[in-house]
Amino acid sequence: xxxxxxFTDINGKAILLDCQNYSxxxxxxxxxxxxxxxxxxxxxxxxxxxxxxxxxxxxxxTAVLSSAIIITLVGMMMHIHLVKVEHETLLIIGSLGVxxxxxxxxxxxxxxxxEMSRIKDxxxxxxxYMQSIIYYLCILIKDSGDPNGIASVVPLFQSxxxxxxxxxxxxxxxxxxxxxxx
Amino acid sequence: MGQKKRSGRxxxxxxxxxxxxxAAARTLDPPNSSKARGFGxxxxxxxxxxxxxxxxxxxxxxVESHIYQLSQCLIEKGHKVVIATHAYGNRRxxxxxxxxxxxxxxxxxxxxxxxxxxxxxxxxxLLRCVFVRERVTVVHAHSSxxxxxxxxxxxxxxxxxxxxxxxxxxxxxxDLSSVLTNKLLTVSLCDTNHIVCVSYTSxxxxxxxxxxxxxxxxxxxxxxxxxxxxxxxxxxxxSKITIVVVSRLVYRKGIDLLxxxxxxxxxxxxxxxFLIGGEGPKRIVLEEVRxxxxxxxxxxxxxxxxxKDVRDVLVQGHIFLNTSLxxxxxxxxxxxASCGLQVVSTRVGGIPEVLPDELVTLCEPxxxxxxxxxETVIARQRSGKVPPPADIHSKVxxxxxxxxxxxxxxxxxxxxxxxxxxPLPARLQRLQSHCGAFAGFIFSFLAxxxxxxxxxxxxxxxxxxxxxxxxxxxxxxxxxxxxxKKAKDSNRAWPPGADTRHC
Numbered sequence: 001x002x003x004x005x006x007f008t009d010i011n012g013k014a015i016l017l018d019c020q021n022y023s024x025x026x027x028x029x030x031x032x033x034x035x036x037x038x039x040x041x042x043x044x045x046x047x048x049x050x051x052x053x054x055x056x057x058x059x060x061x062t063a064v065l066s067s068a069i070i071i072t073l074v075g076m077m078m079h080i081h082l083v084k085v086e087h088e089t090l091l092i093i094g095s096l097g098v099x100x101x102x103x104x105x106x107x108x109x110x111x112x113x114x115e116m117s118r119i120k121d122x123x124x125x126x127x128x129y130m131q132s133i134i135y136y137l138c139i140l141i142k143d144s145g146d147p148n149g150i151a152s153v154v155p156l157f158q159s160x161x162x163x164x165x166x167x168x169x170x171x172x173x174x175x176x177x178x179x180x181x182x
Numbered sequence: 183m184g185q186k187k188r189s190g191r192x193x194x195x196x197x198x199x200x201x202x203x204x205a206a207a208r209t210l211d212p213p214n215s216s217k218a219r220g221f222g223x224x225x226x227x228x229x230x231x232x233x234x235x236x237x238x239x240x241x242x243x244x245v246e247s248h249i250y251q252l253s254q255c256l257i258e259k260g261h262k263v264v265i266a267t268h269a270y271g272n273r274r275x276x277x278x279x280x281x282x283x284x285x286x287x288x289x290x291x292x293x294x295x296x297x298x299x300x301x302x303x304x305x306x307x308l309l310r311c312v313f314v315r316e317r318v319t320v321v322h323a324h325s326s327x328x329x330x331x332x333x334x335x336x337x338x339x340x341x342x343x344x345x346x347x348x349x350x351x352x353x354x355x356x357d358l359s360s361v362l363t364n365k366l367l368t369v370s371l372c373d374t375n376h377i378v379c380v381s382y383t384s385x386x387x388x389x390x391x392x393x394x395x396x397x398x399x400x401x402x403x404x405x406x407x408x409x410x411x412x413x414x415x416x417x418x419x420x421s422k423i424t425i426v427v428v429s430r431l432v433y434r435k436g437i438d439l440l441x442x443x444x445x446x447x448x449x450x451x452x453x454x455x456f457l458i459g460g461e462g463p464k465r466i467v468l469e470e471v472r473x474x475x476x477x478x479x480x481x482x483x484x485x486x487x488x489x490k491d492v493r494d495v496l497v498q499g500h501i502f503l504n505t506s507l508x509x510x511x512x513x514x515x516x517x518x519a520s521c522g523l524q525v526v527s528t529r530v531g532g533i534p535e536v537l538p539d540e541l542v543t544l545c546e547p548x549x550x551x552x553x554x555x556x557e558t559v560i561a562r563q564r565s566g567k568v569p570p571p572a573d574i575h576s577k578v579x580x581x582x583x584x585x586x587x588x589x590x591x592x593x594x595x596x597x598x599x600x601x602x603x604x605p606l607p608a609r610l611q612r613l614q615s616h617c618g619a620f621a622g623f624i625f626s627f628l629a630x631x632x633x634x635x636x637x638x639x640x641x642x643x644x645x646x647x648x649x650x651x652x653x654x655x656x657x658x659x660x661x662x663x664x665x666x667k668k669a670k671d672s673n674r675a676w677p678p679g680a681d682t683r684h685c
Contacts, residue, residue: 008647010647010649011647012644012647095442126275128275128286128288128308129275130309130647131308131311132308132311132643133276133308133311133312133315134649135649163647163649
């Protein structure tokens with residue numbers, strides 16, 4: 001059973017939340033951001049090249065042009081490999097734990113897994129982010145020494161940054177699963 | 183906050199308890215229950231107030247406790263209150279205190295004496311975000327020393343919000359720093375909707391300094407928590423007479439006078455002891471006096487005191503001495519009297535207004551006058567003609583309560599909300615006609631820049647993209663009675679004290 005909902009991120013861009021219900025204690029949430037737009041790529045490339053051409057016009061050194069080409073190519077590769085995130089997935093399995101995976105535009109994927117025994121709770125928190133204040137979903141990790149303490153906080157959906165209404169939907173489903181396991 | 187609740191608290195002013203923000207989801211269901219509750223009562227304007235000041239806990243002082251206590255009482259009255267202050271070291275981000283009082287510790291650069299830098303512009307994005315997401319209707323700034331408070335007033339007017347300002351201190355007119363601060367205050371207050379002062383002397387001072395219309399200035403005194411300052415005569419040693427002084431040891435508090443009084447009285451009375459709490463640069467003066475006259479056994483310097491220890495020190499004495507040279511409203515003498523002590527004070531600033539004549543002995547701020555005043559009180563103490571501490575306490579406890587302060591502040595908010603916020607052209611005209619040609623021009627320019635910057639921000643990050651915050655206090659509070667019950671019913675404990683360090 002799957003449902004797809006449209007939400008926006010904190011900057012007003014559309015994102016897609018895809019909830020997969022495998023069973024009552026296993027759910028998967030995928031937040032997908034829009035793909036790299038061609039328009040943006042062209043604008044970036046053109047501006048770098050125009051700037052390079054302006055410098056070339058003054059200095060009359062062809063090295064400027066070739067380095068501009070290299071910079072755009074390397075920059076594009078770095079961007080899709082390290083920065084641009086296409087999907088962020090939260091897989092929660094009641095008896096087992098939580099798996100977080102991030103897939104980049106280049107196809108690279110990074111995955112972490114947190115066991116249920118280490119998770120204290122999943123909550124919505126507020127933070128000062130750049131010049132604004134946002135809500136975010138996070139996992140509270142238990143402190144091994146102190147049963148009531150919290151060792152660290154793992155923020156979820158860090159790069160897509162959905163708005164509150166989206167977070168609330170994920171939060172409610174997660175709480176339903178966590179409540180069953182206790 | 184009720185008396186019962188208060189006595190139940192351990193000591194919130196010194197260590198406000200922190201709790202995890204309530205998970206937003208639980209409250210997003212339509213607030214039917216709270217609406218029904220709201221309609222049941224008589225229609226009363228509920229405000230959403232944002233208190234802004236550089237000074238808040240963990241920093242300690244009068245302004246801090248004023249903001250905290252006032253906010254708690256306003257929450258009790260059903261208003262929504264949030265506090266914005268700057269980050270204190272590691273304490274950044276958003277915290278919740280008792281009863282869902284939400285505090286924003288914004289990462290702004292601290293310049294001097296816990297006051298932030300001011301450019302009148304750079305704090306706009308963060309403050310705008312706070313005002314928009316909390317749907318603030320009244321911005322209440324505190325303390326004229328706080329640059330952030332002035333910034334917030336400036337931005338609030340740009341955004342078209344009603345503004346209230348509370349002045350907590352007295353200023354001179356003569357020296358350069360006062361002249362500059364007064365100019366800033368003139369600019370900042372000339373288009374503020376309402377101003378609150380803590381005493382009539384302070385009102386006079388503020389009206390003169392900021393060239394204001396006295397009609398828009400209200401006087402609301404400070405209050406003390408009478409349950410925190412109760413007398414305990416068993417703690418006194420009645421074989422001797424103890425004079426207690428609790429103040430910061432700085433020039434403004436008249437510590438040099440104290441250094442003159444101590445040897446004079448100690449040579450006359452051999453059963454006289456001094457107990458001095460507080461820390462500061464003038465401590466050296468008292469240490470010199472103690473050394474010179476060999477008074478080590480009779481003058482005890484306790485050093486810096488925590489707010490919770492003040493009562494323990496006060497109840498050990500018979501006489502409370504205040505030697506301040508300037509004071510807008512002296513909380514210390516009310517605390518002293520509340521503990522049942524005889525109060526001797528200088529007649530400066532707003533002090534004569536604070537206590538009725540039978541509870542305080544006022545003297546001129548000179549060594550001889552203070553000594554004479556103390557002598558009469560000592561004589562009265564020896565003859566046993568002083569009223570018992572419990573009587574004094576019962577008189578004082580009704581004088582200044584935070585509930586009363588909150589009630590009066592509420593009226594100020596009602597008044598301020600009925601006034602229009604000046605649109606930009608009128609504001610520019612007011613600035614130029616009110617603040618002189620030069621300052622008027624500069625600040626008009628800044629007001630225009632601020633306005634354009636706001637436009638830019640609204641284009642960059644429109645209001646509708648800022649999530650409305652879940653109310654932790656006020657009419658639609660998720661921390662209301664129903665919430666507390668729910669939390670108690672479900673055995674699942676809220677994760678307390680989650681790490682809220684951000685940014």
